[in-house]
Amino acid sequence: MLNSKTHRVSVCNSAETLLVHRDYPHLPRLLAALAGSGVALHGDPEVIGAASRSGLEGVVPATDEDWATEYLSMDMAVRVVDDLPEALDHIARWTTGHTEAIVADSATAIAAFTAGVDAAAVLVNASTRFTDGGEFGFGAEIGISTQKLHARGPLGLPELTSTTYVVTGRGHVR
Structure with missing residues (x-):
């Protein structure tokens, strides 16, 4: 998580929101x-309660605006969720469609997550910083699109195809 958020905060693949399962013991x-x-x-x-109980003060109360914000700074919104469906609902409501990531051991949870999120790139146990044209082997990145329909003019099947990248790691960082 530190690499996803702190490596380069002013880029589009920096993590902005963290959803944590209620049973995660290391919050x-x-x-x-x-x-x-x-x-x-x-x-x-x-x-805020978990932070306060552990002596960490200064956590700002999150608002709906926080869930929709691409901070591009050293700010991050954090929410506790009961289960994967709640996390997927939150993501569906607030996603930018750019990158979503999961850190998990459960193959069932990973499969449900990768099938359940709508994003240009889906990462499994890897830093969001891997969502980059150079990292995907595309050479220098010109831009990034989160649109599914990107072509104009006459459309054939190739122009109507969109790609979701699923990146799997074992705690890899960039």
Whole structure:
């Protein structure tokens, strides 16, 4: 998570929102690591409570605007979710369609996540920083599109095809 957020915050593949499963036992440690790296946290009430109980103060209450914000700064919105369907609902409502990532051990959860999110790139146990033309072997990146229909003029099957990239790692960072 640190690499996804702090490596280069002013780029489009920097993580902006973190959804954490309610049963994740290391939330206070994760919040402390982010804050210790200079990340300003915007959290839901459960995140604020977990931070406060562990002695971490200064978490800003998150608003709906936070879930929709591409900060491009050392800010991150953090929310606790009950389960994967709740996370997928949150993502469906607030996604930019650029990149979504999951850190998980469960093959079932990973399969449901990769099938359930609508994004140009889906990463599994890898940093969001891998969503980059150069990293995908496309050479210098000219731009990035989150649109599914990108062609104009006469359209054949190739012009109506969109691609979702699924990147799987084992904690890889860029």
